[in-house]
Amino acid sequence: MSISQTGRKGRSAQVANEKRLAILHAARDLVTRVGFREAQMNAVAEEAGVALATLYRNFSSKAELMVEIVGIVSQREVDAAAGMAVSEGSSADRLWASAWIFASRALRGRRLAHALVAEPVEPEIETARLIYRRKLARVFETVIDQGIRDGEFPSQDAQASAACIVGSLFEGLVGPLALDGHRTDAEREAHARSIVAFCLRGVGHTGAMPRP
Numbered sequence: 768m769s770i771s772q773t774g775r776k777g778r779s780a781q782v783a784n785e786k787r788l789a790i791l792h793a794a795r796d797l798v799t800r801v802g803f804r805e806a807q808m809n810a811v812a813e814e815a816g817v818a819l820a821t822l823y824r825n826f827s828s829k830a831e832l833m834v835e836i837v838g839i840v841s842q843r844e845v846d847a848a849a850g851m852a853v854s855e856g857s858s859a860d861r862l863w864a865s866a867w868i869f870a871s872r873a874l875r876g877r878r879l880a881h882a883l884v885a886e887p888v889e890p891e892i893e894t895a896r897l898i899y900r901r902k903l904a905r906v907f908e909t910v911i912d913q914g915i916r917d918g919e920f921p922s923q924d925a926q927a928s929a930a931c932i933v934g935s936l937f938e939g940l941v942g943p944l945a946l947d948g949h950r951t952d953a954e955r956e957a958h959a960r961s962i963v964a965f966c967l968r969g970v971g972h973t974g975a976m977p978r979p
Contacts, residue, residue, distance in 0.1 A: 802886050863967055866936065904933045931966075
């Protein structure tokens with residue numbers, strides 16, 4: 768292969784990668800606004816500035832595209848919680864901080880949070896969301912384990928406790944608040960703080976509640 772052919776091949780690969788990234792960015796933005804169900808492939812293609820055929824060359828179906836969106840966005844949320852879980856402070860401080868960062872981000876992006884947690888979706892997307900739940904639960908489990916070892920939390924099944932925290936955040940916070948247009952921002956924040964405080968009490972924290 769000549770140098771010119773190699774250069775053309777490299778440029779073609781770069782253009783293809785740029786189009787794929789544009790598709791993913793457009794799909795994420797669309798889901799943020801309207802959720803998975805209403806994010807249609809023709810709308811994604813239009814927003815990404817690519818032909819519909821190009822979109823389907825990259826993703827053979829809407830489900831395939833949305834599974835990748837769940838993976839990208841949920842990993843970002845897990846990373847944010849994990850960053851708080853390894854910060855300074857007691858286990859209670861770090862558990863509060865990791866749960867609160869999830870809660871506060873969910874409140875800022877209620878439509879996307881609802882899509883990632885509660886919106887009815889195809890089985891493939893639901894499988895990706897279950898992976899998200901497990902990853903997030905693992906973050907909380909790590910902090911709870913450390914708290915048990917340090918004598919800060921009572922002996923318990925850390926895996927079960929972590930799963931209950933995820934359930935509280937998903938069902939108690941994201942589910943009811945994601946599409947609630949009637950509460951004020953202050954009311955939503957107060958509700959979120961109550962949910963996180965409940966999570967701390969659930970693992971046996973009896974002291975004053977930390978604050979983010």
